[in-house]
Amino acid sequence: MNFDTIDIVIFTAYCALILGIGLYVSRDKKGHQKNAEDYFLASKSLPWWAIGASLIAANISAEQFIGMTGSGFAVGLAIASYEWMAALTLLIVGKFFLPIFIEKGLYTIPEFIEKRYSTNLKTILAIFWLALYVFVNLSSVLY
Incomplete structure (x- = not known):
């Protein structure tokens, strides 16, 4: 694969x-120390539309760009039902669970697991999620 000058210029x-x-965006206001919040x-x-766009963007990965596009071409639009269910799940999480997390001062799921159960379980869960991502998600995308 050869890169032309225009490719390098656009990438740079x-x-x-x-x-x-x-x-x-990340610059600090004078005298303001950033925290987890x-x-x-x-x-x-953030306004509601930016939060919604963030939820959708965080849910999109190589499966959608490569796998589901190819499956949609080969099988038809029925493959999109997977994403409709994801959108419904995000609405439920945003409506019912997110206010509880904000009220309790929790910002991440591992933080919730640590406060609710223990630091050991948080570590076990993190290792499990990494293994699941590497051996299930990445392997299916690469396939």
Whole structure:
């Protein structure tokens, strides 16, 4: 595979743009120390549409771009029912579970597991999720 000059220029410009946006957005207000709420909840300052877009974007991966697109072409639109169920699940989580997490001051599922049960279970769950991701998710995407 050969890269032309225009490919390198576009890639470099894209990387610089993403870095610039990231640095601009993450800058601190004077005298403000960032905490977990700033990182995980954006200081509770995002509008509803940005939160919804974030949930959908976090749910999209290589399965959707490669696997489900190919399956949709081969099988038909029925493959999209998987994503309709994911959207319904996200609505339920956002309506019923998210307010509880915010009220309790929890920002991540591992933090919930640690506070509810123990640090040992949080570590076991993290190892389990990593193994599940590597051996199930990544292997199916690579296949």
